[in-house]
Amino acid sequence: DADVTQTPRNRITKTGKRIMLECSQTKGHDRMYWYRQDPGLGLRLIYYSFDVKDINKGEISDGYSVSRQAQAKFSLSLESAIPNQTALYFCATSDSGGASYEQYFGPGTRLTVT
């Protein structure tokens, strides 16, 4: 089974709808992240959380909110979706006490807002 899972994998929604993207991990990592990927722009950070009680805005947090329900779960919400939020969304984890220092990514969610 995958260590970092995201649901749904693909989603089409209409402008103005509220949508939630979910992320779960079994790696036991304390840190979780949400990124957005757009062509030519790479990965841009939306929100990150260093533990359940710690939530921080990234570089493009406007229009998004997050919830860290448990160490293993980190959800991203679009309160009122708009077409320019059409993108590929990734959840990632990392371990503050680990030796490898890299991030581990989920499979991504392709979101289309019409």
Place this chain on the structure above:
Amino acid sequence: AQTVTQSQPEMSVQEAETVTLSCTYDTSESDYYLFWYKQPPSRQMILVIRQEAYKQQNATENRFSVNFQKAAKSFSLKISDSQLGDAAMYFCAYRRRWDSGTYKYIFGTGTRLKVLA
């Protein structure tokens, strides 16, 4: 602020040939990590190789190796004996080594690699 630049949006290589993807970064830190991630059509982000800045020796993983030039702030990825499965988007990334409780990962904009049969 740290930045990561990948100046080649797209590159092509003939199967079995060697290709080098470029990455430069800007930082005032002396201790950090650098990474190359691969994103194939499946969308999954896969770690290819990592380099610790305090190590002078260039990292190698099978057909993948890096040329780390710390003074020049350059971190290129060399893929030898290219295979069709190497076709993907490649991202360069930077991370400060020391944990100050702030976000540390910075990604480049990616290079799309095409492998020609």
